[in-house]
Amino acid sequence: MAANTKESNQPNPEQAGALARLRELTDLLNRASRAYYAQDTEIMSNLEYDALYDQLQALEEETGIVLADSPTVNVGYASVDELPKEAHERPMLSLDKTKDREALRDWLGNQKGLLSWKLDGLTVVLTYQDGRLEKAVTRGNGQVGEVITPNARVFRNLPVSIPFRGRLILRGEAIIRYSDFDRINEKLEEEAAAKGIMADVRYKNPRNLCSGSVRQLNNEITAARNVRFYAFALVEAGDTDFANSRQKQMEFLTGQGFETVEYRPVTA
Numbered sequence: 001m002a003a004n005t006k007e008s009n010q011p012n013p014e015q016a017g018a019l020a021r022l023r024e025l026t027d028l029l030n031r032a033s034r035a036y037y038a039q040d041t042e043i044m045s046n047l048e049y050d051a052l053y054d055q056l057q058a059l060e061e062e063t064g065i066v067l068a069d070s071p072t073v074n075v076g077y078a079s080v081d082e083l084p085k086e087a088h089e090r091p092m093l094s095l096d097k098t099k100d101r102e103a104l105r106d107w108l109g110n111q112k113g114l115l116s117w118k119l120d121g122l123t124v125v126l127t128y129q130d131g132r133l134e135k136a137v138t139r140g141n142g143q144v145g146e147v148i149t150p151n152a153r154v155f156r157n158l159p160v161s162i163p164f165r166g167r168l169i170l171r172g173e174a175i176i177r178y179s180d181f182d183r184i185n186e187k188l189e190e191e192a193a194a195k196g197i198m199a200d201v202r203y204k205n206p207r208n209l210c211s212g213s214v215r216q217l218n219n220e221i222t223a224a225r226n227v228r229f230y231a232f233a234l235v236e237a238g239d240t241d242f243a244n245s246r247q248k249q250m251e252f253l254t255g256q257g258f259e260t261v262e263y264r265p266v267t268a
Contacts, residue, residue: 011254015255018063022065026067026070029049029052029056030071053071053072063257065257066159067159068155079220086144088142088145091142092142108268116232121174121175121176122207122210124171125137127169129168131161131163133149133160135147151216156227162257163257168234168236169236171231172229173232175206175227175229177206180225180226185203188201210225213227
């Protein structure tokens with residue numbers, strides 16, 4: 001059953017506040033767990049942790065959104081022998097490029113447009129069915145990609161549950177932040193030095209690291225790489241009416257718990 005098409009696609013201030021608090025609690029509780037289990041220290045009492053945990057659970061039930069790294073989710077790591085290939089329902093064709101502002105103005109004409117960053121990572125197509133992540137496939141050659149669903153389930157900021165009921169398909173970019181890129185390279189150098197390996201083991205850039213991390217056969221490795229997902233296009237959302245507006249589509253995705261690429265409305 002599709003979402004109510006008469007409702008606004010943009011999160012109201014109360015919903016936006018709930019989403020922000022949900023992310024804040026997820027991050028805070030994860031930091032408390034790491035401090036306790038990995039660093040043998042406490043940043044809050046057990047009573048405080050339990051109260052915040054209950055608050056997070058209540059928010060997840062209220063919003064219908066559960067992030068992949070939520071402490072309320074028991075992550076089951078999985079290994080596979082290979083990544084299955086699958087044809088995209090809608091081919092992901094390459095877009096024309098231009099550095100000419102006048103050409104861009106001519107193309108936009110008297111229409112309103114949405115200007116956004118093009119992130120440099122690995123494009124992934126996500127499919128949700130009745131609020132649950134069903135499938136994640138890489139862009140591949142635009143026609144056929146690799147199924148990486150277990151890996152997507154451990155992306156740091158990806159909702160594994162959303163409030164929308166029906167079939168939802170979206171595209172986005174999986175990335176690794178420069179801070180994580182530097183941290184991972186430093187760890188690789190330390191491990192190589194300990195083994196007496198003199199060769200350069202560092203990844204050349206975050207894009208290569210992200211590509212390798214997303215396409216791992218063991219998603220425990222993916223989880224350790226802190227991969228993040230930023231949505232940039234909605235492909236399908238039942239019969240929800242967005243009035244042919246990309247901005248409303250992006251606002252809808254934000255309301256479902258996804259982080260989107262930074263964007264702004266523009267005119268010629």
